[in-house]
Amino acid sequence: MSYLSQYDYYENGGNAPEDSNWGSYQYVSLKDIVVNYQLMYSGNHSLVNNEERYKILFHAKRAIQELNYDAFKEIKVLQLNVSEDLRFILPSDYVNWVRISYFQDGVIRPMVENIQVNSAKAYLQANDNRILFDQDGKALQPEYSPLDFSRITGQKPSIYLNSLSPYDGLMGYEYEGCWYFDFAVGARFGLNTETANANPTFRIDKKSGVINFDSTMANNSCILEYVSDGMEGGDDTQVTVNKLFEDYVYAYISYQILNGKLGVQEYVVNRARKAKSALLRNAKIRLSNIHPGRLLMNLRGRDKWIK
């Protein structure tokens, strides 16, 4: 792609949307990657020769996917309201989550992942507990399992310190630093730090593609920070890679092609592998933006007195 004029960059040449080119100089497009690779790293006098473009494209995309999972640090954020069914459907380009928060009173409150299962599949059962089937031999399923039903209707107690806790709002007495409640079987000693959180909790059901919350999350706004694979929903024109990783992508493609090719000497494959790894390392260091100004700010904190 040719260089943009200042007018094209700032105002998209007078077209809408105006912001479509902002920040674009950080990135190189997938098309440029593939074309550059074909020109510079593939050909009659190169290690890589007689390879179809779709193979180069495939490996380029795979490299970009791998980079998106961790190295890029490009976190996508989606905010949605959680309805009464306490579900948050994962975004269409979701691969993994980074942080889930709920947004209340203008404050972002990070939530913890529930250590207990909060959703289950169930089958309808007869009085003698035998599973019921339909005429096709499939087990009949209720809309909600008892576990889901109790969670959605707010009947499921929580081990966390939110309003679903059995101890929430109840009176107890304190003796030598420990709280005791008369009605509970056994005593409750101290605080389990793992569950000492008053915010709503969640659990991700990956196969179902939803985040299940406890009932305190109903009608609250949820902010999901997640990583995608950078494929932009299959729109190749939108797929880009940070320029800091451009050389790595070329090296990755070379390595993958040489590694899978018959008759390539092992030392050639090893050389390609080392080049790929070194370039990834360098790019990660560059992207981490370690520079004196930031180090200085961190070092200033070392003299702070901690009370």
Add this chain to the structure above:
Amino acid sequence: MINDIRNTVLAVLNKNNYGYISPQDFNLYAQQAQMDLFEDYFYAYNYQINKENQRTSGTGYADIKKGYVEVIDFFSVTSNLSQNGGATDRFFLPSLATTGSDFYLINKIFIGGTELERVEQGKILLLNSSPLTAPSTMFPAYTTQGNIATIYPSLTVAPTVTCQYIRYPKPPKWTYVDLGNNSEPVFDQTQPDYQDFELFPDDATDLTMKILQYAGVSIREASVVQYAGAAEATENNSEK
């Protein structure tokens, strides 16, 4: 060039009254010889690339490959492809009827500035099945079947599809005026069907030797075949 070559061929053949070939036979042998040499360009080009990879080839005036590229590019044609009926994804491959010349090989097909990748029939279904490899408007592909190219992905409006290909050289034709009375036909390049060789002048010797070989077989003169074959082999070796 064609008249010079014919004169040389006849001079060699008529030595000691070995034989004579008619203009019709000469034209047939000339076409055959030209095709032989034309195909050899591609093998020679590949041979030069291998030599370059072995570092036994030079640059500048010693860059033999460059010469082959120039010769092959002489036969390069860039032409728009015609749509096949109402289908927006099917186009006729170059042919005498559609683009004015048959193709020897298709170098590339492109839409605007985007090149389409040729994909084997056995691969296209697999390619389309994977989201990472499925042809897109940025990375389109095509397959061929018969004289039809099918482009992927298909668009609702047929795009302008352009093809750059290497055409076959035109069949050479030595045209003449028949003076009758059993006299020799006289060369006449003003005839409408006249066609000179399209190969470059430095191939004149090779063309002569090739035609001599065919003519030698035709008149059953083994020594002519042997002589022409040996001369051609010697020249080929000296060019390597």
